[in-house]
Amino acid sequence: MITRPALVFAGMIALGLGLGTRLDVIPERPATLRGGYRVLEVDLHAHTRFSDGFLSPFDLVLQARRRGLDALAITEHNILFFPAELGRWFSRRTGGPTILVGEEVTTRRFHVIGVGLTQRIHADDPLADVIREVHRQDGVVIAAHPVKPYWPSFEADIDGLDAAEVMHPIAWSGREGWRWEDMRDFYDHERAAGHRLTAIASSDYHFFSTLGLVRTLVFARGDDESAILDALRHGRTVVYDRQARAYGDPELVALLEREPYAMREQDYGYRGSGWLDRIARAVGWLGLVGLVLTRRRISA
Numbered sequence: 232m233i234t235r236p237a238l239v240f241a242g243m244i245a246l247g248l249g250l251g252t253r254l255d256v257i258p259e260r261p262a263t264l265r266g267g268y269r270v271l272e273v274d275l276h277a278h279t280r281f282s283d284g285f286l287s288p289f290d291l292v293l294q295a296r297r298r299g300l301d302a303l304a305i306t307e308h309n310i311l312f313f314p315a316e317l318g319r320w321f322s323r324r325t326g327g328p329t330i331l332v333g334e335e336v337t338t339r340r341f342h343v344i345g346v347g348l349t350q351r352i353h354a355d356d357p358l359a360d361v362i363r364e365v366h367r368q369d370g371v372v373i374a375a376h377p378v379k380p381y382w383p384s385f386e387a388d389i390d391g392l393d394a395a396e397v398m399h400p401i402a403w404s405g406r407e408g409w410r411w412e413d414m415r416d417f418y419d420h421e422r423a424a425g426h427r428l429t430a431i432a433s434s435d436y437h438f439f440s441t442l443g444l445v446r447t448l449v450f451a452r453g454d455d456e457s458a459i460l461d462a463l464r465h466g467r468t469v470v471y472d473r474q475a476r477a478y479g480d481p482e483l484v485a486l487l488e489r490e491p492y493a494m495r496e497q498d499y500g501y502r503g504s505g506w507l508d509r510i511a512r513a514v515g516w517l518g519l520v521g522l523v524l525t526r527r528r529i530s531a
Contacts (some may be wrong), residue, residue, distance in 0.1 A: 236474050236525050258299030258495050260328075268450035268467065272495060273445050273459065275373065276335070276344055276396070276433030279315040282307040284365035285438035288318035289300060296327045298443035299495040302459055304346045306333035311351040331456055335375055336361050341384035342375035343392075347460045358384050361515035371463045376401065378413040385417070389426050394463060397470050398432035398445045404453050404511055430479040434468040443503045445470075448492065450483055 263270045279291050280285035287293060288305065288473035295303040303322075305315035311334045319330035333346035336354050345352055352364050365372045374385050374395040385392065402411035421428055424430045427493040432445040450467040462468065469479040469487055477484045 257296055260299055260301055265490055265492060269454060270492055271449040271451055271454055273302040273449045274300055274434050275304040275346060275431055275446045275447060276306050277436040277442060278307055279304055279314045282310055287312045291325045292322045294442050300328045300443050301454055302329040302331060304331040304333040306335045306344050308335050308337040308352045311348055311358040329454055329456055343382045344375050345370045349370055358388045362388060371460055376414060377417040378409045380408060382417060389421060391427060393479050394429035394431045396431045398435050398442055398472050399435055402473055411458045427466060429466045430468050430470040432471060433516050
């Protein structure tokens with residue numbers, strides 16, 4: 232039975248969400264050119280609640296738009312299409328970023344991201360078969376957070392990898408068995424050994440406010456999916472770590488030294504963009520707390 236207080240609190244949540252979304256400050260995404268290419272700010276690793284994320288595909292698109300991202304890959308664990316296609320459909324209708332359809336193929340031996348996919352990749356397959364299948368679909372294979380436990384698998388099939396994540400939020404926090412330095416060392420070692428890997432920075436977004444915290448500068452001939460995939464295949468990216476060290480195509484790194492590119496400034500807090508936005512957020516949170524307490528009282 233739905234009580235009157237529950238309806239009031241639900242209405243507060245709806246009001247907070249609707250008004251807060253309406254009051255969002257959307258960063259401008261001007262077309263910036265360097266060396267004849269358009270410079271795009273891209274996050275190639277994000278999850279929704281369809282795997283182990285917090286946001287819906289629609290919410291994820293809105294968050295990416297707030298972050299000023301030009302493109303976003305939705306890469307669920309061992310899931311394809313439905314979440315990413317929902318996000319792509321919604322983004323096209325709301326002026327959001329370009330959405331790339333992807334999948335994070337997740338096993339105990341390795342995590343790899345395929346972007347530009349048309350069919351699901353099966354996680355039970357050996358890595359070599361996973362790589363072949365992604366390439367058969369004209370997709371790009373990215374070594375996801377290549378920390379030491381995954382090195383044996385990646386090194387055995389290194390020639391099939393197109394790219395590797397060099398920068399990741401674990402550079403700030405870390406977790407047991409995961410070190411950002413391992414990602415950097417993997418990239419440096421393989422490049423020194425002659426293996427061409429496109430440098431990638433991704434947020435591996437699941438929840439809270441980290442979407443786009445790290446991002447890849449992609450030098451593309453346009454801002455659609457095919458142009459972004461072409462740039463990734465040809466290694467046209469630049470990534471910066473916490474110490475502002477640059478990774479990626481040496482010519483593009485040198486280009487940005489001559490003609491610096493300023494990343495779009497972002498607020499990763501939850502302060503709101505003005506007094507009305509702060510009130511809307513407070514109303515939404517109060518409604519959520521009230522609804523939870525009401526449901527508990529009914530259950531008791």
